[in-house]
Amino acid sequence: MQLYYSPTSPFVRKIMVLLHETGQLEDVEKLPTSGTPLAPAKGLPAHNPLGKVPALARDGAPTLYDSRVICQFLDDRARASLYGEGESKWSNLVVEATADGIVDAALLMVYERRLRPDDKQFHDYIESQWHKVEQAVEALDQKWLSNLSGPLSIGQIAVGCALGYLDFRHDARGWRKNAGGLDDWYAKFSERPSMKATIPAG
Structure with a gap:
């Protein structure tokens, strides 16, 4: 492959x-x-x-x-069973979709700044994308921490990579300020060898 x-x-x-x-x-x-x-x-x-x-x-x-x-x-x-079965499967898929939505919004912010001339950038659009990020981070912090604290799942992997991308491209915006529980979870999850081996650079 x-x-x-x-x-x-x-x-x-x-x-x-x-x-x-x-x-x-x-x-x-x-x-x-x-x-x-x-x-x-x-x-x-x-x-x-x-x-x-x-x-x-x-x-x-x-x-x-x-x-x-x-x-x-x-x-x-x-045959890793990272998606789970029954209700657990649907929870993991929702968490994955939430994490991927964070990434989608964060990428659009990057593209708006990089691909448009300064005088053509739509700053309200950039802020609206960050608002989506904040809402999704809040949802993960308030509704999904129990799911993130269970056995390794696709939801955990997706959230870990999404939060890593926020640190990589949007660190100055401070996603952690209203998500203390999620911050604690990410600090532990990011210590996994698989996360350390895949830290983006550039």
């Missing part, structure tokens, strides 16, 4: 953490790929028509794309 990836993508990091945690890291060849929404990486649309990473190419089978699809495939492949 070949993983088309960017080392700074929080969606890629989610997959990399899962690979570490499930012992599948050596089964995947990592192919660095870089691009922007305005200029997708050359050749990437052949694997993902949306022109986005991550994409997981498989021998004799369709390429998988979107981190949630790839994570479910790898979890199933390793």
Whole structure:
């Protein structure tokens, strides 16, 4: 299998953490790929028509794309049960979706600043995206800490990578100020070897 990836993508990091945690890291060849929404990486649309990473190419089978699809495939492949069963499964999927929503909003903030000239940037739009981040962080802190404190799950991995991305790109905004419980949880979770091995740089 070949993983088309960017080392700074929080969606890629989610997959990399899962690979570490499930012992599948050596089964995947990592192919660095870089691009922007305005200029997708050359050749990437052949694997993902949306022109986005991550994409997981498989021998004799369709390429998988979107981190949630790839994570479910790898979890199933390793029989790791990171999604759980019954009500636990739905809780984990909601937590994963909340974390991915944080990343979506945080990425849009980055793109607005990087891809538009200064005089064309829509600052109210940037602030509206950060408001989504704050609401989602508050929800995780107030409603989902018990889920995050259970056995390792896809929800925990997704939240860990989302909060790591906030530290990486939006540290000055201080997501922790109204989320003390989530901050404590993240401090412990970020000490996992899989998280330390995948810290973004650049």
